[in-house]
Every structure is written in C-alpha cells, then in structure tokens.
Amino acid sequence: MEIPYTVSARRDTGLWNAKVGIWLFLASEVMLFGGLFSAYIFLRLDAEPGDWPHGLLNVPVGTGNTAILIASSVTVVLAWAALKMRDLTKYRIYMAITILCGVTFLVVKLAYEWPQKFEHFGAFIKEDALGKYEPYLGNKHLLEKGLSPRKEITGHLHNKEALSDPNIKEYEIALDPVYADPTNPAMDRPHFWPMPATEKIATIEKSDVKYANMFLPKHSAYFASYFTITGLHGAHVLGGVLVFCYMMLPASTRIYRHNPEHLANRVEVAGLFWHFVDLVWIFVFPLFYLL
Numbered sequence: 001m002e003i004p005y006t007v008s009a010r011r012d013t014g015l016w017n018a019k020v021g022i023w024l025f026l027a028s029e030v031m032l033f034g035g036l037f038s039a040y041i042f043l044r045l046d047a048e049p050g051d052w053p054h055g056l057l058n059v060p061v062g063t064g065n066t067a068i069l070i071a072s073s074v075t076v077v078l079a080w081a082a083l084k085m086r087d088l089t090k091y092r093i094y095m096a097i098t099i100l101c102g103v104t105f106l107v108v109k110l111a112y113e114w115p116q117k118f119e120h121f122g123a124f125i126k127e128d129a130l131g132k133y134e135p136y137l138g139n140k141h142l143l144e145k146g147l148s149p150r151k152e153i154t155g156h157l158h159n160k161e162a163l164s165d166p167n168i169k170e171y172e173i174a175l176d177p178v179y180a181d182p183t184n185p186a187m188d189r190p191h192f193w194p195m196p197a198t199e200k201i202a203t204i205e206k207s208d209v210k211y212a213n214m215f216l217p218k219h220s221a222y223f224a225s226y227f228t229i230t231g232l233h234g235a236h237v238l239g240g241v242l243v244f245c246y247m248m249l250p251a252s253t254r255i256y257r258h259n260p261e262h263l264a265n266r267v268e269v270a271g272l273f274w275h276f277v278d279l280v281w282i283f284v285f286p287l288f289y290l291l
Helices: 017-046 059-084 086-116 126-138 139-145 221-244 250-258 258-291
Strands: 121-125 152-157 170-175 202-206 209-214
Touching: 017 221, 017 258, 059 086, 059 121, 059 258, 086 221, 086 258, 121 126, 121 170, 126 152, 126 202, 152 202, 221 258, 250 258
Parallel strands: none
Antiparallel strands: 121 152, 121 209, 152 170, 170 202
C-alpha cells in the first residue's frame, strides 16, 4: 500500500507529509531553545551587579560566523530553486557551498573560538578583598561613572599548576587590558575588537579568591549557558550538514531522475530546518556576544 502525499500536496492544505512533520518538529525545537534562552535571561537578570561576566567573547568571530550562516541560508534556497528549474548542476554547486559554510562555522567554533576559552582564566574576588585589588579593578572610577563594579580579574594564568596544587598560595595572571589600566575611560565598555593579554602580571592570593577557573562551563552560569546553548546549536548545524551531504550522494541523484519534485521536497524540508538553525544563532549572537 502506497502512503499518500509523500510527494504531492493535499489540495485542502497545500502540504505534503514531510512538510507537516518538519513544522511539528520545529515547534518542539522552539520550546527547547526557548526554555534555554529564558533560563539564561532569568539567570542574568537575577545576578548581582558585577557578578555577570560580559565582554569576554570574540565579537568579530561571532559576526563572521553570523554572516556565514546567513549566506548558507541563501544558498540552500538557491539549491532548492535550481531543482525547481531542473538544473542539477547548479543544485550541486549551491548545495556544496551550503555544506562548506556549515563546516566552516563548526571549524571556527570548535577549533578556534572554544579553545581560546580553555586557555583564559578568571578569578572572582571576595567582597571583603575587593579594595585590596582596587589597582586592577578600578571600582572607584566605575562608581563615579555610575557603572557596575568589577569583581573578577581575568587574563592568562602563568602558573597553571596553582589550580591543582594547594601548596601554591597565589595566582600569577597576565592581565587583560581592562585590568592593566582600569581607570582608562576607554576600558569602561567592552571592545569590539579583542585585545590580547598584557605583560603586566598580577599576583592574587588564593585566600582572597571566592572562585577561580579557566573559562569552562563550571566557571560561571554565563559560561555554563554559553557552552550548553552553542554546543546544542553546533550539534544541529552538524546534523544539517550531514543531511545535506546525503542529498549530494548518488542515491539522491537517482531520486531526482525518477521524480525531480521528490528531491526538491526533501531539500525544502531540510532547508526549513536549516533556516531554524540560523534563526537560533540570530538570537545567540546578540544575547552572548553583544549584550
């Protein structure tokens, strides 16, 4: 028995089975990411002034990845349009570009951006010790400007063994520029272009530190949210790339030769998923990178 409406659409709805299925699946995805984004927003709103990290992500890299995903959304539509015009060569070209964009996004995220976090260090100073590190924090300057205080000192940890060796009583940090010159008005706001750590070394006593670690998920609620949401989004990007790779295999070519509309429908459904993945990133980028 042949299942109806696998290729042709119902007259009353204008939809075929797979298109109904993908919309139902995307509805569940909206609830998934909506819950995660809501949790992130409430965690941030509930944080005390100065407790929530900001300005720690590479904005140009995030901007570039955003442009890559937007471009891939365009090329997957062009691939679908090429099938509608029965141009298999152009379809393969546009689909290859879409796959390349997805792979580039993942490489940038996993091989460049995430490893940078694992090499960076942050130490949250205890409330009663903030005055001791005023030369690095510049909170008096911030108070005069009506800005939130700084409670964390970040940079590159020179003595990484201090993280695991209780006999080492101090952290030696090559300071990020904002802590090397905290009263400079140019440091009051995060910079668009990332600035490398300075050669100025700060010695922070462990007894004055409330919590310290690399920029790992356990570093803070901010990075726990960041790695959870971007990791889940990256898994969706990978899934989309694998589906597009399948649609470039000879099996898909045989489907095209048997019924071109069947393959066009498959690309349209996969494209809807890909557009949703891109839309999720449109929310991720400003929430984590800009705000």
